[in-house]
């Protein structure tokens with residue numbers, strides 16, 4: 372049997388070869404963000420409100436985190452209901468109908484219930500076809516994880532339009548007696564529709580994603596109870612095991628490190644310099660983390676999209692909420708490069724490079 376000759380094959384690319392060995396260009400699909408949406412609960416919890424709940428003050432919260440206020444869901448609002456509203460907006464924004472969607476993926480650490488998946492709730496509530504629907508848990512990096520999964524599924528077919536949603540009701544797992552964490556988090560949902568399209572000339576859409584995880588640092592940000600290791604018992608409830616626990620200083624240090632690495636990796640493997648990036652849409656955890664990232668990447672703060680002052684950290688919802696507001700405010704002009712970058716419990720992290728059509 373003749374051995375295949377790979378010597379003239381184009382170099383490996385996650386996007387596949389763009390030309391044949393003889394130099395002819397190959398028409399290949401690209402995956403674009405065709406629509407975005409978000410939902411924020413109406414109830415606002417300000418730093419002043421928090422001084423009535425825990426021993427803190429407005430100045431401390433604002434200077435240490437950059438957060439002024441956050442949104443808190445009503446008892447009737449859940450991750451599922453908020454996801455549904457964000458999804459409705461994203462589908463309309465993409466000029467599509469619910470029945471056009473071929474796949475739904477939800478990222479959340481606060482699903483409506485352990486199972487069935489919140490994605491299945493969204494699918495039926497919006498009246499979609501009986502398409503694939505599932506949840507992914509990668510904490511605050513969750514949206515970047517589902518974006519990469521959906522990108523691969525849409526690019527390789529048969530899915531044409533994927534709906535991806537980050538949604539969180541973090542107020543349900545926040546320990547309102549712990550002043551070091553309860554000041555940080557908020558509720559909300561953000562969604563995007565990824566669609567397959569052909570391209571000619573310069574490639575646009577989602578160009579590349581890098582993801583990572585380091586389970587050895589899982590203990591620095593976690594909710595110990597509620598899984599099969601510590602199921603709900605009177606003891607687990609009394610000892611507050613069903614709330615989020617965090618070593619803030621450790622998370623801070625690692626967040627800066629992994630977001631810098633993810634950003635530099637995605638720049639290097641796409642042969643781009645930092646000054647070619649028009650905008651960065653980071654996970655909205657703490658303004659000081661973003662300022663350190665800005666200084667390390669030598670990308671000025673004006674190019675970072677910031678809304679954490681209004682919403683706090685909404686975990687998996689943070690990047691898609693910011694993405695929607697960034698697109699709406701002209702932060703993502705045609706032809707420009709943007710990077711989405713985030714980190715979260717796990718420890719997990721990721722970065723996605725986009726060129727806007």
Ligand SMILES: CC(C)(COP(=O)(O)OP(=O)(O)OC[C@H]1O[C@@H](n2cnc3c(N)ncnc32)[C@H](O)[C@@H]1OP(=O)(O)O)[C@@H](O)C(=O)NCCC(=O)NCCS
Nearest residue numbers: 427428431435511550551554619620622623656657714715
């Ligand atoms: C949580 C965070 C704001 C704390 O800021 P910090 O500068 O690291 O503060 P420290 O934890 O060192 O605490 C400093 C002091 O403030 C106190 N403090 C903590 N929370 C406070 C609050 N809400 N109000 C007033 N004082 C507070 C501490 O008790 C400590 O007092 P001490 O020096 O007397 O012991 C910061 O570590 C952080 O943002 N970390 C990353 C968290 C994150 O992004 N998590 C989500 C990941 S997706």
